[in-house]
Amino acid sequence: MLTMNDVVKEGHPVLREKALEVKLPPSTEEIDTLKKMMDFLKNSQTPEIAEKYDLRPGVGIAAPQINVSKRMIAVLAEDSKGKVYDFGLFNPRIVSHSVEKSYLQSGEGCLSVDRAVPGYVPRYARITVKGTDIEGNEVNLRLRGFPAIVFQHEIDHLNGVMFYDHIDKVDPFKVPENSTAIG
Numbered sequence: 001m002l003t004m005n006d007v008v009k010e011g012h013p014v015l016r017e018k019a020l021e022v023k024l025p026p027s028t029e030e031i032d033t034l035k036k037m038m039d040f041l042k043n044s045q046t047p048e049i050a051e052k053y054d055l056r057p058g059v060g061i062a063a064p065q066i067n068v069s070k071r072m073i074a075v076l077a078e079d080s081k082g083k084v085y086d087f088g089l090f091n092p093r094i095v096s097h098s099v100e101k102s103y104l105q106s107g108e109g110c111l112s113v114d115r116a117v118p119g120y121v122p123r124y125a126r127i128t129v130k131g132t133d134i135e136g137n138e139v140n141l142r143l144r145g146f147p148a149i150v151f152q153h154e155i156d157h158l159n160g161v162m163f164y165d166h167i168d169k170v171d172p173f174k175v176p177e178n179s180t181a182i183g
């Protein structure tokens with residue numbers, strides 16, 4: 001199982017690389033890695049297991065964060081209506097997005113960042129994501145709210161982008177143009 005020892009921290013060059021497309025169909029090893037990432041999120045959100053293995057809770061993780069520079073992400077997050085988004089995706093890409101922006105009122109955290117970085121992270125309010133799931137099916141997801149934020153945070157990792165790259169350097173809490181706060 002993955003633990004925090006497997007998670008690389010900011011400063012590691014892999015977090016600034018552009019991750020490679022996964023050649024489909026994925027190899028057994030790539031499928032196993034994606035399964036491990038999905039299991040990590042589940043374990044991190046299960047109090048007894050998180051406590052036992054000292055896991056930091058997360059709702060998303062990208063392969064570069066475990067030093068695998070491949071375009072793979074896992075998400076386990078709920079939206080405001082309690083709908084659970086439980087996905088492992090190969091080669092996720094944002095195929096369309098709203099003009100409107102949104103941001104987490106409380107800012108964002110990252111498993112690879114062991115410090116609080118205050119400030120609003122402007123994201124697209126609504127996105128359409130295409131990718132291939134762990135069974136090899138093409139998925140087409142229309143996302144908004146917290147899940148949309150999480151998918152954008154994880155897809156950023158595949159392009160070497162960290163959440164704080166988006167925070168306004170002059171006024172971290174400047175409300176982004178044409179945006180809605182979440183949470």
Ligand SMILES: CNC(=O)c1cccc(C)c1Nc1nc(N2CCN(c3ccccc3Cl)CC2)nc(N2CSC[C@H]2C(=O)NC)n1
Pocket residue numbers: 044045057058059060104106107108109110111116117149150153183
């Ligand atoms: C600096 N302020 C903050 O961190 C922050 C502070 C307050 C609120 C929010 C909303 C904040 N922001 C933020 N909170 C989260 N969690 C909320 C708690 N939760 C969780 C915790 C315990 C059990 C189960 C679970 Cl589910 C785990 C996930 N996650 C992310 N991100 C950014 S997108 C990827 C995602 C991620 O997984 N990060 C590790 N941001």
